Amino acid sequence: MQNLFVVTGGSRGIGAQIARQAARHYPVVITYRSRADEATKLVRDIEAAGGQAWAICADVGDEAAMTDAFAQIDALGSIAVLVNNAGVTGGTARVDEVRAETLAEVWRVNVTGAFIAAREAVRRMSTARGGAGGVIVNVSSAASVLGSAHTWVHYAASKGAMDTMTVGLAREVAREGIRVNAVRPGLIDTEIQRDRPPQLLAQMVAAIPMGRMGTAEEMAQTVLWLASPAASYVTGALLDARGGL
Template identity: 65%
Template sequence: MNDNDLFVITGGSRGIGAAIARHAAKTHPVVILYRDNAEAAQCVVEAIDSQGGKAWAIRADIGDEQATLGAFRKIDELGRIGVLVNNAGVTGGMSRLADLRSEDLARVFGVNVLGAFIATREAVRRMSTARGGTGGVVINMSSGASVLGAPDAWVHYAATKGALDTMTIGLSKELAGEGIRVNAVRPGVIGTELHLQRTPDALERFANTIPMGRMGTANEVAEAVIWLASPAASYVTGCLMDVRGGL
């Protein structure tokens, strides 16, 4: 991967995705995909441009295959993909299984699992040395929920992240001979909109279970992603990197 290769981040307009974009833009041109918050996406692009970086925002619902294919056609016009970060995700709402609606279940699996597979497929078709590419990196944004299970709130969400863990392990072996490294980052309780859905009391109780005694930050997660994407991690593939304060 060279400095001109594109660093593509799905769900890059807010939270962890935006933090990854800002860090990645220090060394690579960045493309962020977003679903509906054009204003937030443009803010990220403008922030990167103001620091001398290059960035573009493309609207695409990762849960919609045709929208994803259209986004990759636009990416092709901008340059060659070097890194794909599958960060786009939805929780499906906080719910116990008995109260879970099938449409919410379908949406969370459609975005978090199917969407990640489709985006990765398109990136691999472009990166693979077996298909004329020059290699690259795929990083899946998993979650500590895949290990902890998220009972009473997000078991459905946790299951999608477990699927990403398995995808990471399998594809890392499938693609190792084609110049593509595949890893995952599993954040814990991070101070973003996702966890701030909880009440302050619930957040405090949750934070007290973390051995390091605090929530993490989006920047701390972004730093892990940037390292995995860098030449410093050239011999790292199939890694499920926990960034969750010891939880």
């Protein structure tokens, strides 16, 4: 069975770049909820470059859909790496304006989705369950540290939950051959930034010591390092990649 690199929410942005770079070393599976055209194009691009890739439509916050997605992945090979990348911001809102349905959706995707995917990966990777071990990398956010006041405290809180899950799960499965880490990107030049007011975005960029936004390619390289043997003694880490902020 071939060893697979799985990326949730892999059709665009940071997830797509992770998939592109991972495909140089692994057969890649991405999951996506919408934007089938972008997922299909990514798979074709990877194949055109000589790699192997598959795209599976599945909502990470839907337990039945993800259970089915992992069953489909089982038919392709064994999971060596899972990247929990799928996420939503819930749009911009102050805490005194945020709606309960927004909170529910952000938690469903960002927290429940990450737990479900990690659960399914551990069941397959754990040496205690007959697996060969593996790596889980969670894509968190600098928002979990900075709070994202005036824009999306709700999103920041969901990423705080992901950070806690990363540390706890890492300790839980460290002796079962599984490493679990998180990358906390700062301001990255992707579609997600379009939710921010332009003036606020300019102020945020100005506050970054390196004086610029990061790129999806840079975040992908960080994830690939954590997934590689070069990080073999790294687990339970929350790696900040935010230009010095």
